[in-house]
Amino acid sequence: MRYSQLFAPTLREISAEVEMPSHRLLLRAGFIRQLSAGVYSFLPLGYKVLTRVANVVRDEMNRAGAQELLLPALHPQELWAESGREATMHDVLIGLKVRGGQFYLGPTHEEVITDLVRKNVRSYRELPLNLYQIQMKYRDEPRPRGGLVRAREFMMKDAYSFDRDEAGLDATYRQMYAAYVTIFQRCGLDVTPVEASGGAIGGKETKEFMLLSDAGEDSILLCPECGYAANREIADFRLVVAEPAEPPRKHVAVNTPDAHTVQQVCDFLHVAPERLVKTLICMADGQPVAALVRGDRELNEGRFRVLLGAARLELATPEQIQAATGGPIGFSGPVGLTIPMYADEELRGMVNFVAGANAADTHLVDVNWADVTAPLTWARLRFAEAGDVCPNCATPFTERRGIELGHIFKLRYAISEPLRATFTDEDGSEKLIIMGCYGIGVSRIISAVAEACHDENGLIWPMALAPYQVALLAMNMQDETQRTLAEGLYAALQAAGVDVLFDDRGERAGVKFKDADLIGIPLQLVVGKNAADGLVELRERRVKNPQLIAHDTVVATVRERIAAAE
RNA sequence: CGGGGCGUAGCGCAGCUUGGUAGCGCGUCUGGUUUGGGACCAGAAGGUCGGAGGUUCGAAUCCUCUCGCCCCGACCA
Incomplete structure (x- = not known):
């Protein structure tokens, strides 16, 4: 080309x-x-x-x-209804009306x-x-x-x-x-x-x-x-259960004005997030449920949904929380809750923790599991994170x-x-x-x-995927010697089945180098001042290792390099 | 869908706070000089300032609404 x-x-x-x-x-x-x-x-x-x-x-x-x-991109709506995935994949389906009914553009083709x-x-x-x-x-x-x-x-x-x-x-x-x-x-x-x-x-x-x-x-x-x-x-990870460090105390309500995030509660009460039990109210197929995780942990909603056997699970709206707990968002807690509750197994060992009181601007401190009267299911609810340990060998994970x-x-x-x-x-x-x-x-x-193969000058394609295997750069197309040599090499490389991009533009050398580097063609063949001596420069985009070779060895050398790279 | 940012010439940007002739760089076109790492000189063309409404004598600039794009999060066979 x-x-x-x-x-x-x-x-x-x-x-x-x-x-x-x-x-x-x-x-x-x-x-x-x-x-x-x-x-x-x-x-x-x-x-x-x-x-x-x-x-x-x-x-x-x-x-x-x-x-x-090759399969159609237009899928009749009925087929997706039949598999049941019209509902589960609803959010990503692109629907369109066609004569003859409702269709979806295929997001996948099962x-x-x-x-x-x-x-x-x-x-x-x-x-x-x-x-x-x-x-x-x-x-x-x-x-x-x-x-x-x-x-x-x-x-x-x-x-x-x-x-x-x-x-x-x-x-x-x-x-x-x-x-x-x-x-x-x-x-x-x-x-x-x-x-x-x-x-x-x-x-x-x-x-x-x-x-x-x-x-x-x-x-x-x-x-x-x-x-x-x-x-x-x-x-998965191996759970490390903490032993209770102190005897349980009796819980008391404290005023926590405007403290509706874990961070705010912790700042206000001067406690660490891991002393808090976070109570997340979710709607599972329309029914409210509570998920309890430690204050510094994240609920794995996907895992929770599977545990519940629910088709849909989302965090409850402030209105739904008010209805389910009697308190505003940010102040939910397990004490006095009547909706089904699921607690992360890690919480078992906690004593004298902090939780919401299900009332505005109020939290409870020194809460213990004995204070929770409604049935509670223990389960793995949270995400693993760096620092948790491997289920096989107990080595700490990296993330x-x-x-x-x-x-x-x-x-x-x-x-x-x-x-x-x-x-x-x-x-x-x-x-x-x-x-x-x-x-x-x-x-x-x-x-x-x-993303994996580039440097500050541009892309660097592996030979197997490169748009062209070789970039042939003629430094000065006005120079008769250079032009003739470059044209000859272009023809020879093509004849040898090499996929070559011949930069035959009237651009200056710098422009050609910049473009060749940017595009990232793995091999560069430079026809320049040495053309008069029948020499051209071969270099690899990746390492920039100029090597002068005789013009009549170019085809063989290039083919070797290509074979070596693939 | 929540949070943040951005829409001004083909591309990249400034101007907006404090309303008053729409600018810069690159690119493009013409002529000339250059030719091994995005050249130089001279000249030229090119903009409904995302859109709509409002305030005002006057709006790129202020207000309201709206559309689009980017980033973080939520979501993701």
Whole structure:
């Protein structure tokens, strides 16, 4: 490709509003442009990288025995109602009216693929089946961010497996796990598999593939000793129970005007947050329940929701709190409460703690569990955090942020049951197909690689994903010797099957260097003053190690370097 | 959805506090000189100041509403 023909509008400056390095660089280097929040165009360079990522994924999926197909983006509303996910995924569904009824833009394709399979698969002889698609998905994200990291329209690879039985699913799952490890490795990413939550769809035994990064949206707890790694949403830990340090006293009410946050109460009473029991009033499918955690801890709402078996769980509004506790928000406490109460097991050992009095501007001090008369259920309610210890080896966790790039999990019958996707087994009985689902954020990988591979001058693509393998820079196109040599090398490299971007513009050398660095092509071939001696300069974007080589060895040397890099 | 920030020329920004001729840098166009790390000189074009309403003799600037975008949180197969 000749740079003079290429549509790659690079930007010298970019708005200070754009913060994430990958986002800034992808915009500056002319890979993507935003149309709307979370909606991006892929320009030629960005599209080439997207295609390269997709091809790596495709390659490994095919190798693992999955078959590629393409599914509709328009999904009839009835199908989503049938699976029951119209309700659970309501918030992200983008609906639209079409002649013939209500449709949704596909946010994921379990329903569509399962419908396809239930209509076309009858016998155990046709199983197992692993089908995948690489295409745009659409979600009404509450908050798009970070460019391609979280978009409303994004490219995703999703594979769906259909097996006869648990053993078959196990085998497929393991196969996908191995394929994922290879895919991320080929993309040059150091990805950490972590224990994860199945989310709204449920499903046990699930792994997320995380790129550890400060820009990540998920919190990961890592055991430096045994390698246990888990998303904070589900991370397990070994509970260290404190022994009561003092005899219980009788509780008393104290006036705490305007102290409705933990911090305010602590400041006012001069106690540490871990001496407080925080009482959170939640609405579980419309019914009020109380969750008690230590003042300095965070309630894991997802875990709590699963514990309650509720479909929906949210924090109660001030009005709902008033109705459920008789007091205003910020002053709730377990003493005298009549709604169902769940207390974090860590609280068992606490004595003489502080809690709300369910009355305005009032807290109770020296509260003890004996003071709580209504039934109380002990459970694990809080998030694990750095400092908690590994469930396997009791080593303290470290906590990191991560960008989720892939997610594999066993759906089992979560979709096939409501959709009645069955087959006839060897013994003539009708059975539900057991399913798995394996996603990779293809467009997100672009951001992840950009985030992991860049320097102050721009992007640095790994050879396998680079938009071009070599940037051929002619320092001075006016110089006949340079121009002729560069044109010759361009033709020779193309003939040798090298993907080369030839900067044939009339720009000054500095501009060409800046653009080449910004775009991040791994190899740079510089035709300049040494052209008269038949010499050109070869260097790597990553390390900037100029090396003079004879013009007639260029093709061979470049091919060697490419092979070495892949 | 809660909190914070920002919308002024193609891009990046200043001007707004204290109302009075809309500015700077980059880019673009023309001519010339340059040519190994985003050149220089001369000239030129280019703006409904996000939108609507209001206050005022007069609004980019003050007030109200609204739309869009960014960041933090909530949410997230």
